[in-house]
Amino acid sequence: MEKTLRYNYRLNPTPVQEAKLIEFGATARGIWNLLLSENRRRYEYDKTFLFYKDMASLLKEIKPLEEFEWIKAFDSAAGQQVARDLETAMKNAFSKGRLQRFPKHKISYKKKKLHNDSFRAVNNSNCIRIEDGAISIPKVGKVPIVLHRELVSNIKTVTVQYRHGKWECSITQEVECKTAKQVLETLTGFDINSKQTVVGSNGFMADNPKFLKHSKEKLNQLQRQLARRTKGSNRWQKTKQRINKLHGKISRQRLDFAHKVSRQIINETDIACFEDLNVAAMQKFNGSMVVDNVMGLITQLSKYKAELEGKLYHEIGRFEKSTGICSECGQRHVLSLNDRYFTCLSCGTYQNRDLSAAKSIARTSELDLIAAGIVAKVLKPTSQQKYSIKMKVFELSKLDCGSEKREAA
Template sequence: MEQVKAEKIRNTLKQTREKRKHQVPRVYQVKLQNLSARDRETLDSLFLEAKWLYNYVIADIENRLTPDVWKLKEVEVKTPEGFEKREIKQLSSQMRQGIVERIRRNLTSLKKAKEKGIKVGKLSFKSEVRSIPLKQYGITYKISKDKNRVKIQGIGKKFRVLGLHQIPEDAELAEAHLIKKPSGYYLHIVCYLPKEKVMREIKEKQVNQPIGIDLGVKHQLTLSNGEKISWYIPETKRLIRLQKSLSRKKKGSRNYWKTKQLIRREWEYINNKRKDVQNKAVSHLKRFSFIAIQDDSIKSWKEGYFGKQIQNTGIGGIIARLRTLATLIPVFFVDRYEPTTQTCSFCGHKQKISLSERTFKCQNCGREIDRDVNSARNILKTVLERLADPLKSALPVDCGEVKPVEWALSLR
């Protein structure tokens, strides 16, 4: 019986993988509404038990990370008086399985980073868990779109939610995550949409024009057509005032935690504004037939002289979003060491140019052009040359510079 059941699961997973090749994942956020004090207490206990289980397992991974660890009903918790046993009541079996799988994924990520030569430590204890995986739609959570209600496994009450209208009718619901934020409790629902439909919607708004993008500090995005996109979202005055107030509070007191919660909520507001700008910028870039961008090291920019500017714009999120977008429209990445700023986009002459010079004056042909626009045009030119070469065009989009032997292997 067990072999038949295992074979059935394998076949189902295989069919699902084949189906996912023709679908596009989307995540929709809905907020839990009209929560009473008892509801908040129930949800808080859910996240508290998730923290207990997570910390209990990573305290002794070699002995506790077993196939049946999710069946635990009781764990040891460290308190100021010593270790005490706490019972897990609210967390359902599939929630516990999701938390254990998260630990395994984290360990796998650390192993891969270590193999690449990156210095890594070990998994650290969490003071607070803010995300609980809900593995399967229909079991760990259920949705009633007509009544705007969500049922979460292990909780008797159905919660009223805001935002279900944004989920399309033809969307296939998959896993979800129960998220705790300073502004409330949210459900992030993963849905799969037909790839053909999404591609058709994108192509209806597209213009038949390729674009090159140069990332910068003063102007966050400079396009090869001369268009410049800039934004700057600094820390609010209210956040500065709250941080000053926190420094005067007694650490650990009730007013201290109350002020800290207000600071978290203000940070959430600022990050939401930055994400909103990123969404609008990426939505504008999706209009072009394909995108070429240089794979700059934004992290080194932040660690250098431009830490505050990079933090207040969140420009690094643009590259991450474009890598995700590459599954729908062509996105090509140019190697970060390509001298796009030092090359004339008209004649190809290379010359040194300092950071203070904002206009590129070619010493060969005498042309003058904005240095960022010149760089964006060179990025686009580099990608077009790669696509014209049958060997180079067979390479992955973000492969960078490679040797002739690697070209031949990729073509083969």
């Protein structure tokens, strides 16, 4: 089984190449706005939309026209990718399972004052390849790349974007997943909260680094400096760039922390169990705290890492209660956010709120997985006699088909 993964690399284009990348990003934005305007016009006329094949044909038809000469210089495959993205955005807007608005026109450079457009090129006939420390991009040339890690497989697509003062390319590749493990030795529940980022039922704990809070003083200083500048002046632009770079640094710190924590989680357990958190609703309550805690990012990274390693990832229902449940007797308690420790009213056990929640998640997940037939508990495995009696061992259930495996929800 293969999985498509995305790897980011830094680009160091020459001034000529940089001007070309900016032009191509603006062209992709122009094609998006053009196709979106045409779709809106069609809908007002006969209540129909143009989809990918129609939009690709439209681009081919208007290329010879004099007023659309700017499309000729653009890579045709990259223009088709813009049409695919617009089709996906329109379908998501009308899908019942997605809470997404109808796509809007992209703002021009003159209004935003930032070169943050992007475009995606497709590797047709090996037109995108890395040779001698440079990546060849159609109609741009060989752009120097910081290859901090080797490619896993062949390149599928490359997305080029200017972010936080640096040029980056995002390369998609097909990665082979490991064979699913038949014997799963450990099941661990993980509670994500505001104080510690992650607390595991096995004693694992990762404190919230609070990168935004540590950079808050410097960020406030730059924002006050920006307020004193004349809007649109050279000094205003320089201060704006410094703020943008600082936000980029905080974003990279969060991503690095989330990758390290999720990797440690998957390395230490065979079945990783989390809560299905409504992160969007939590952001409305306390946005900066939730974003700085990378709550949703850790679960996303843990999920795909578990698939790569042939392990299981499971989420309990969003409305399953986990906080305030005694880990010894199962008695439920009502706790406020300030109650980090509590004493059970039934058995008198004094325990940590987050650790008991993690154990409750592990217990609920175990029952869910066994009830769904995804795993089966092994009572006395011969090969596991050296482990303690409290060790829980599971085996992956098999379907009648033979080789297929049930997937965790």
